[in-house]
Amino acid sequence: MKVIAIMRPASYLTESARLASSMGFKVITAPMIDVVDKTDANFKGFVSRVMEGESDYVIFTSANGVEFTLLKLDSPEEFIGQLNKMHVVAIGPKTESALLKNGIRVSIVPESYSSEGLVEHLRGIEGMVIEIARSSHGAPELVSGLIEKGAVVHETQVYQIIMPRDERHTRLMEKALAGEIDIFAFTSSMMVRNFMALADEMGVKDEVIRIMNENTVAAIGKPTSDTLSGFGVRVKVMPENYTFEELLRECREHDC
Structure with missing residues (x-):
């Protein structure tokens, strides 16, 4: 039975491990990232434009972005009513x-x-007002790409990603060094950076990278893959x- 390291936020770990x-995987878990609420200076304007019907599109890039947005509102029902009058992405x-x-x-x-x-999917958006509600570590390509297409883009960061630390992280790194992990599963660039920061703090970064390259590293998408490649x-x-x-299905089908 292959051992997979899952490093998703604590709120996702139980379901991810069950899945x-x-x-057919044996699972070891340690959240390399976690999420906490954040209200930036742009949030008030975001809510105001939506409530006044000034926005054409509202983009959410994660389930966390949805939940943290609604939690901040005094009247979420009215906000939802306005969202349903525009394009929600x-x-x-x-x-x-x-x-x-x-x-x-x-x-x-x-x-x-x-x-x-x-x-790539959004077309005919020149002059359109687009709102983005997401984390503090969202990919800059989203904003720049929409602006290049002529859209008026507003971004608000509704939660931030932090790096937790406890005995689970040390244990995961020790198991990696002992060759007891077959698959390292990464689902965000921030997760990769925090994993590498931990390895660096423990003075084992080069050794861990060598071990990872002798086993299987899975990335949920190209941005995460590019970040991993940047670390060699x-x-x-x-x-x-x-x-x-x-990602799990792909690992199983490729007999990782």
């Missing part, structure tokens, strides 16, 4: 599910679940559809 176990199926669960109609889900895929890590698995379930 991996159901696919979900970057992928998980985000779409979070929107639908809250009574928000989704107009667009790109075929490729990524910032690049979203930019070879990515062997990247699903066509950027979801965690597809």
Whole structure:
């Protein structure tokens, strides 16, 4: 039975581990990232434009972005009512599910679940006012790509990603060094950076990279894959559809 390291935020770990176990993997978990609420200086303007009907598109790039947006509102029902009068865009199926669960109609889900895929999917947006509600570490390509297409883009950061530290992280790194992990699964660039920062703090970064390259490294999409490559890590698995379930399925089908 292959051992897979899952490093998703704590809120996703239980379900992620259950899914991996159901696919025949032995699981070790340690959240390399976590999410906390954030309200930036742009949030008030974002809410105001939506409530006044001044926005044409509202983009959510994660389920967390949906939940943290709604949690900040005094009258979420009114906000949802206004959202349902405009084009709401979900970057992928998980985000779409979070929107639908809250009574928000989704107009667009790109075929490729990524910032690049979203930019490519949106056409005829010159002069359109586009809102983006996402994390503090969102890919800059989304904003720049939409601006290049002539859109007026406003971004608000509704939550931030932090780097947790506890005994689980030390244990995961020790198991990696002992050769007890077959698959390293990464689902964001920030997760990669935090993993490498931990390895660096422990003085084992070069050794861990060597071990990773002797085993299987899976990346949920191209941005994550590019970040891994920047550290000298070879990515062997990247699903066509950027979801965690597809990543696991790809690992299983390739007999990682």
